[in-house]
Amino acid sequence: MKRAILAMTAIAVVLPAAAEAQAVFIARKAVQRIHRMTEEGTNGQAGYDFASVVLEAPADKVFAVALDRAKNNRAVRIVMADAGARRLQVAQGDRTATLNVVEMNDQLSQLLIAGRTRPGEPAASSEVVAAVMRVCAELKKTCEIAP
Numbered sequence: 001m002k003r004a005i006l007a008m009t010a011i012a013v014v015l016p017a018a019a020e021a022q023a024v025f026i027a028r029k030a031v032q033r034i035h036r037m038t039e040e041g042t043n044g045q046a047g048y049d050f051a052s053v054v055l056e057a058p059a060d061k062v063f064a065v066a067l068d069r070a071k072n073n074r075a076v077r078i079v080m081a082d083a084g085a086r087r088l089q090v091a092q093g094d095r096t097a098t099l100n101v102v103e104m105n106d107q108l109s110q111l112l113i114a115g116r117t118r119p120g121e122p123a124a125s126s127e128v129v130a131a132v133m134r135v136c137a138e139l140k141k142t143c144e145i146a147p
Helices: 002-029 059-071 125-138
Strands: 033-039 048-055 077-082 087-092 095-105 108-116
Touching: 033 125, 048 125, 059 077, 059 087, 059 095, 059 108, 059 125, 095 125, 108 125
Parallel strands: none
Antiparallel strands: 033 048, 048 108, 077 087, 087 095, 095 108
């Protein structure tokens, strides 16, 4: 009976740690690879553009770099900045983009940017991806677009 309880206790302790380690392993395979998705607007509707990258850097540092770049970019205005939620919204004319940084662990984070395009205009993935690349460069990370 004692062995069964001991075995069940060991499983209860080891399984969550193994699951977390597996998730971190999978995330590390995707580190510094920019994934993007675009959706063209139709029938006068706006299009959307998304980019994400996993970075080996603390989430607060990634957000601070993105916020600093936005503050120093005269072409955009900051609509909303929430450091606690690591969320930033910027506008350039009538276009908007939202940036979010998610903490995966102390030294691993995911940067997500979603941008909106004007009706009838092609998705501006190059602008969203360029923004991700600038954050990567500022953090001294070599990011590349995933195939």
